[in-house]
Amino acid sequence: MxxxxxxxxxxxxxxxxxxxxxxxxxxxxxxxxGIAQLSPQSPRYQVARDSLAELQRAASLGPNPGAATQAQAQPKIIWMYWDAPLESAPEVVRLSVRSWQALNPDYEVRLLSDDNIQQVLGFDFLAAFELSTVRLNPAIKADVLRLYLLSRYGGVWADSTTFCLTPLSEWLPVAMSELGFFTFRQSKAPARPMEVWFIAAVQGREIVTHTLGLFLEHLFLPRRSAIFISNRAKNHAKLGVGRQHPELLYADFVRRAERFGFMPYFSFSYYLNDSLREYLSSADIERFMALENRYVGNGEEFEAFQEALVSKQTYKRDYQQRPVFLKRKDYLLSLLADTKEAEARVSVSSASA
Structure with a gap:
């Protein structure tokens, strides 16, 4: 009971x-x-401490002084994550990975999972969260992961439910040339306009490292009582914030939520707002908001999907059985087939030459 x-x-x-x-x-x-259950005398505690120290080091990094150009600072790596092996993942995830691989042969797609993440990164990334005083969910851990990877290495982060519809080489270099950082922007939730399911950044970009630092500071605060992650409207209402809050929210909103025992689900976005305000001038932000922005979420009309550079889907509920997904799937498979045929023609032409 x-x-x-x-x-x-x-x-x-x-x-x-x-x-x-x-x-x-x-x-x-x-x-x-399983919140903060490690004994300081246990071997696992030291593993967790070492893991957290590595995350904190990444948050303190600056731009790579050895990178003479932005291209060097932003390697052609697409980072993705799915907790389980790809062969057992939902169809939308398998299609997502295929799309990024097929349309970007000049990039290396690095798909991380719980099985390979320690080997790829060289430390036990997940161990750090055993020290957190927040009841974490997988989404928050993935938020920290993308921030760590872009801080430490740079490159592109793409959620494993996104479809690449246009090769990155055709649009991303121009989008990145302004500020060395790129995300898509949305207007449905004015308090958090930056989409974080696709992010490109040069290694050590302050916008990213500062956001990671804010995240880590809050997740690992010493607390007598753990807090939890929430997107419930009733919890946000305690702070005078509704679903369509008309103004930007920042890190102080996350801190104020602590009084009511929770951490907002979209804390990443509020921390990112803080970092943009800290490191970009008003003119920079204006230029950033004017950058390429052709993307669609999981419910937009098919015509908009066809014109998009990247689209966001979901694996939740019955989405993969809905007509909107099935139509997108057919289009993507046709696009991938055309890409393969084009590559074959180029290969034959090169051989003939």
């Missing part, structure tokens, strides 16, 4: 006062979700 109560949404969303003032409830909540 008590275990069911501890893991209930009601206790999580309404029981913060109880967890904060009654240690027994806080301990039970933390134990149930």
């Amino acid at each position: 008590i275990n069911a109560f501890i893991r209930s949404d009601t206790f999580e969303n309404k029981g913060y006062w109880l967890r904060k003032h009654v240690a027994w409830f806080s301990h039970r909540y933390n134990a149930h979700y």
Whole structure:
């Protein structure tokens, strides 16, 4: 009975006062979700500390002084992540990876998973989160991952539910030439206009490293009572913020949410707003907002999808059975087939020459 109560949404969303003032409830909540359970004497604790130290080092990096050009600072790497092996992933994920590989043969697609992430990065990335005092979900861990990769190495991050519809070489160099950083922008949620499912950045760009630093600082604050991730309208309303909040929100919004025991689900976007304000002038931001912006989300009309550079899908619910996805899938497969035929013609022509 008590275990069911501890893991209930009601206790999580309404029981913060109880967890904060009654240690027994806080301990039970933390134990149930595996929050901050490592003993400082355990070998795993040192692994986690080393992992966190590596993340913090990346947040303190500056631009690569050895990179003479922006091209050197932004390697042709497309970073992607799916927690499980690709062969067992949903169809939308498999198609996503294919699209980035096929349309960008001049880039290396590095697909990370829980099985290979330690080998690829050289440290146990996931171990750091065992020290966090926030009940994390996979999305927040993936947010930290993309920020770490772009801070440490640079390149492109693409969510594993995105479709590449136009080769990066045809548009990204121009988009990156302004500021060494690029994301798409949206207007449906004015408080967080930057889309973070596709990000390109030169290595060590301050916008990215500062955002990572803000994230790490909050996730690993020492707390007597753990907080949780929330996108519930009722929780945001406690701070006077609705779904269509008309003004930009910044890092201070995340800090204020702490009083009510939660961390906003879209904290990445609020931290990014902070970094843009910190490192770009108003003229820079104006230029940034005027950059290429042809993308679609998972529900836009097919005509807009055909004109997009990149599209965002989802693996959730029944999306992969809906007509909107099936039509996109057919279009993408046709595009990939045309790309393969074009490559074959180039190969034959080169051989003849």
